[in-house]
């Protein structure tokens with residue numbers, strides 16, 4: 001392997017080479033340096049010229065581990081309602097933008113679809129066959145591009161099958177989902193995709209209410225709590241969220257873990273030989289390079305954290321990526337080390353909105369990485385140029401070209 005071709009671009013710079021705690025690069029590059037809570041310059045963030053009169057609220061970025069934990073735990077002070085003005089436009093009123101008590105009631109209904117029993121059947125009936133089919137396409141070839149051929153397509157296929165979509169509809173579901181989340185690039189196309197998915201899902205929900213099957217839509221259509229059921233709109237908002245929440249994240253986190261392993265062949269070999277290390281390898285991968293670097297909250301009242309006053313109404317960027325590399329919590333936090341002591345990280349968030357799909361993500365990642373490690377003598381292709389993890393809000397390697405025997 002040519003170790004020289006491996007870089008992790010745009011990693012959070014170390015304290016020494018980034019003395020200014022205020023960064024406007026949009027990525028959680030503010031390490032826990034001068035302060036764990038830093039003012040965020042929204043004008044610089046959005047590139048608004050100084051002479052343009054636009055009223056923007058004061059904003060803050062939370063970068064320290066303890067402070068990120070404090071914010072995420074306290075959903076009453078740090079509201080999620082701000083998502084309504086961004087993602088809500090295309091997803092509908094989804095769980096992400098709900099505060100208590102609405103959030104709790106809704107989550108209790110949705111959670112009924114994510115039982116241990118459901119997880120076991122998804123693993124055997126969906127995830128393994130999907131991963132095996134994809135690996136079969138290159139198993140005898142001796143080389144593959146793991147992102148394109150396996151890690152990118154497998155989670156979206158899994159979600160489509162979990163929802164209960166016909167196989168023939170999976171490509172169009174994937175395309176509409178991508179159009180939905182690339183709304184910033186083309187607003188009209190994003191809205192059209194949102195409407196298309198509404199009609200598409202509503203037809204299936206009506207069918208499943210009349211004739212339930214063994215799939216997620218049927219479970220959601222039947223779910224009941226204290227006499228309450230989910231409406232079509234509520235189910236559709238959840239289904240539209242699943243693609244970005246469940247597929248984009250899992251493809252990126254499993255690619256980042258595979259990158260960590262390929263760039264540390266001793267750890268790859270240790271895991272290949274002892275698969276019981278898989279859970280800690282998965283946690284380390286997602287700590288080290290979370291697929292999603294930050295999430296948003298809005299201060300619902302004046303609040304002070306670490307001596308910084310955050311006025312009511314301020315947008316707050318909560319940086320899981322920097323919390324995960326807080327030097328006061330982890331020794332040598334920039335290193336990928338599957339043998340480090342396991343501690344709670346922030347990649348799945350924490351508190352009321354902590355990721356609902358984290359057990360599913362871990363299971364999917366485990367199945368995919370195990371299948372890859374079964375390829376004999378797996379190694380990064382020495383001819384590969386400049387393989388690295390990149391991205392500001394979302395991070396992953398663009399490709400992982402590998403050789404095997």
Ligand code: HEM
Pocket residue numbers: 080095096097107242245246247249250253286290291292295296347348349352353354355356357358360361
């Ligand atoms: C490694 C993969 C994943 C990561 C890193 C991740 C990360 C996160 C984070 C940070 C949040 C909190 C968002 C916020 O409060 O602003 C979240 C929420 C959520 N995630 Fe995941 N996620 C992953 C995989 C999945 C999967 C596979 C599913 C599929 C079902 C999923 C479904 C959800 C849902 C429904 C929520 C909203 C929960 C709520 O608001 O109560 N996630 N996830």
